[in-house]
Amino acid sequence: MKYLEEYRDPDLARRLAGEIHRVTTRPWTLMEVCGGQTHSIVRHGIDEVLPPDVTLIHGPGCPVCVTPVAIIDAAIAIARRPGAILCSFGDMLRVPGTDTDLLAARSEGADVRMVYSPLDAVALAARCPDREVVFFGVGFETTAPATALAVLQAADRRLSNFSMLVSHALVPPAMEALLSDPDASIQGFLAAGHVCAVMGYAGYEPIAARHRLPIVVTGFEPLDILEGILRCLTLLEAGRFGLENPYARVVRRPGNETAQAWMQRVFQVVDRAWRGMGIIPRSGLGLHPGYAAFDAALRFDLDPNPVEPESPCRSGEVLRGRLKPFDCPEFGTRCTPEHPLGATMVSSEGACAAYFRYRPRPAPAPSS
Ligand code: SF4
Numbered sequence: 001m002k003y004l005e006e007y008r009d010p011d012l013a014r015r016l017a018g019e020i021h022r023v024t025t026r027p028w029t030l031m032e033v034c035g036g037q038t039h040s041i042v043r044h045g046i047d048e049v050l051p052p053d054v055t056l057i058h059g060p061g062c063p064v065c066v067t068p069v070a071i072i073d074a075a076i077a078i079a080r081r082p083g084a085i086l087c088s089f090g091d092m093l094r095v096p097g098t099d100t101d102l103l104a105a106r107s108e109g110a111d112v113r114m115v116y117s118p119l120d121a122v123a124l125a126a127r128c129p130d131r132e133v134v135f136f137g138v139g140f141e142t143t144a145p146a147t148a149l150a151v152l153q154a155a156d157r158r159l160s161n162f163s164m165l166v167s168h169a170l171v172p173p174a175m176e177a178l179l180s181d182p183d184a185s186i187q188g189f190l191a192a193g194h195v196c197a198v199m200g201y202a203g204y205e206p207i208a209a210r211h212r213l214p215i216v217v218t219g220f221e222p223l224d225i226l227e228g229i230l231r232c233l234t235l236l237e238a239g240r241f242g243l244e245n246p247y248a249r250v251v252r253r254p255g256n257e258t259a260q261a262w263m264q265r266v267f268q269v270v271d272r273a274w275r276g277m278g279i280i281p282r283s284g285l286g287l288h289p290g291y292a293a294f295d296a297a298l299r300f301d302l303d304p305n306p307v308e309p310e311s312p313c314r315s316g317e318v319l320r321g322r323l324k325p326f327d328c329p330e331f332g333t334r335c336t337p338e339h340p341l342g343a344t345m346v347s348s349e350g351a352c353a354a355y356f357r358y359r360p361r362p363a364p365a366p367s368s
């Protein structure tokens with residue numbers, strides 16, 4: 001398939017891996033900040049062909065995974081209200097809240113619908129004027145423009161029965177928060193190519209300068225990731241820092257200005273709770289006061305930053321790169337994709353799901 005096979009060429013991958021071995025002279029730790037990249041790394045065994053001195057750690061790059069449990073509880077509570085229809089992407093339906101998930105709530109009678117676009121939820125609200133239709137909008141800068149467009153459409157159509165439970169997150173403030181941690185071991189970032197396709201990469205340049213590290217805009221195919229790692233290591237070995245963009249076939253420095261204009265019209269930057277990372281200042285998007293009529297948090301009187309309930313799930317450590325999924329005692333025992341204890345095991349971009357799917361651990365030897 002065009003644009004896929006050509007970025008999975010085994011000979012080119014071997015050559016890039018050889019170049020990575022050639023340039024590496026000492027230990028380095030890099031973090032990828034996208035769940036799609038995590039899955040690609042684990043699926044294609046990219047970490048296994050790197051020199052032993054190079055450590056890849058997985059960051060908070062799965063938007064479903066960083067969504068606080070309390071927001072999922074709020075979505076479930078809305079879905080259970082008589083007359084309400086709760087719409088969201090399929091990834092959200094099996095993410096555990098405190099006691100249950102949206103799919104289980106649906107089996108108990110709540111009207112929960114999977115949609116492919118927030119615009120589907122707007123169309124549903126127009127078809128069902130006697131129902132309260134709420135779209136649960138989760139995602140990074142990649143999905144926020146479509147959510148913004150849905151609000152603009154709902155406003156144009158004067159839909160009074162449509163609202164948004166907004167849980168959009170911004171990647172650069174999370175990178176800053178990770179780097180501000182005194183225990184942080186990150187020496188370079190692979191930035192998420194799709195986020196940069198929307199937002200551009202100018203916002204990453206001050207981070208690279210302030211923390212004196214390389215940030216490389218990276219795609220999702222094996223050659224993209226190997227190229228991103230090579231660029232990062234080349235800069236580190238030369239004692240240099242800064243931003244590089246080898247993903248230029250998709251990403252331009254200014255990004256997608258039309259999408260950014262929709263976001264600026266509809267959203268304002270707000271403090272946001274990240275699962276396992278607490279509240280990160282100015283790391284989320286909330287509806288601009290001019291669109292408050294579409295804010296489900298106001299309509300249903302929800303706490304914007306509720307306290308996270310206790311959980312045996314250690315996904316907060318996984319999302320900060322402090323714990324590999326294998327090292328969680330629940331991995332593959334009490335926690336599996338069929339019975340997930342945390343979002344990182346059930347989301348299609350979650351690190352625990354990637355390890356479970358592509359790196360099954362051998363069964364323990366039978367005791368004699
Ligand atoms: S294996 Fe399960 S319990 Fe452990 S961190 Fe991952 S999702 Fe949470």
